[in-house]
Amino acid sequence: MNLTRKIINIDESLCDGCGLCVPSCHEQAIQIVETPNGPKARLVKEMYCDGLGACLGHCPTGALTIEEREAEMFDEAATHAHVEQVNAPVNRPATAMPHGGCPSARMFQWDEPQQAQTQAQPAAALHSELRQWPVQLHLVPPSAPYFKNADLVIAADCVPFAYANFHQEFLKGDGKAVVIGCPKLDDTGAYLQKLTQIVALNCPKSITIVNMEVPCCFGLVRLVQQAIQQAGVEVPVTVSTISIRGEKFA
Known part of the structure; x- marks a missing residue:
């Protein structure tokens, strides 16, 4: 069912794909997708956006605005189910720590490495290939x-x-x-x-x-x-x- 209401509008010409709007949207109505012009924020479904604009203040380029137009009605039940799906454990790890919000902050724990050793033998020692210090971008001198x-x-x-x-x-x-x-x-x-x-x-x-x-x-x-x-x-x-x-x- 469509009706005239407030809903998010994303100007892709201004969006730089930084993703800061994603964790600020509690309904998980925004995602970053790859486009021919690089990563861009997109509205997943109109029914997931409540139009309150909690994401606006987190956009550094001003790509997000609230507009009033004909759109699919906000569906609270469907949105709740969507958020639960987004925050569900990935590939069913052994233990998923409860945490909502941005996928980057979701916590996971698994008991075994992705590729377990097939033979009971000690692993060879690995040496660091790092050849410099510091490595943090804020700390390195550009003229190094x-x-x-x-x-x-x-x-x-x-x-x-x-x-x-x-x-x-x-x-x-x-x-x-x-x-x-x-x-x-x-x-x-x-x-x-x-x-x-x-x-x-x-x-x-x-x-x-x-x-x-x-x-x-x-x-x-x-x-x-x-x-x-x-x-x-x-x-x-x-x-x-x-x-x-x-x-x-x-």
């Missing part, structure tokens, strides 16, 4: 020599904990440099400025972005795209996404 013409890895700070092969796959080899950060919790304006300086000063040979599957983490991709554009330097970019169970999607 290890950034010069490097293959730069830009990782969400949860990635090395979730992906067991992070060092071997992303850090191993000559000419690698790495920075980590969290686009949800940290100052993305400062991140953009620092990334732009790193790219402009050092002309990296390549950039590899490694983010988590949660919506707000895709803001890291957008920040790198903006930094490259502002620096005016052409750099090949690849993106790998890690699931909360430690699987690599790309």
Whole structure:
């Protein structure tokens, strides 16, 4: 049933896909989707949006507004069922800690690693492939020599904990440099400025972005795209996404 009511409107030309609107929508009516123009916020279904606008103040670009138009009636029961489904345990882990809101803040616990050893033998010791310090994006100096013409890895700070092969796959080899950060919790304006300086000063040979599957983490991709554009330097970019169970999607 449609009626004239208040509902969220998302201007995709302003949306940078940061995902900050997702956790602020208690009805989980907004999600980040990949589009030809990069990640964008989209309304899942009109019936899930109550039109109160709790998400408005969390959008840094002003892409979200409330408009009054003909739309599907808000369905509280359907919305509740939708929220329960979104917050349901992923792949039925052994234990799911109760937690609502943003998928990035949902807590999970499982007893065994994703790939258990088939033979009872001690695992070979692994060595760190890290070749620099610091690694946090706020702390690294843009003029650090290890950034010069490097293959730069830009990782969400949860990635090395979730992906067991992070060092071997992303850090191993000559000419690698790495920075980590969290686009949800940290100052993305400062991140953009620092990334732009790193790219402009050092002309990296390549950039590899490694983010988590949660919506707000895709803001890291957008920040790198903006930094490259502002620096005016052409750099090949690849993106790998890690699931909360430690699987690599790309």
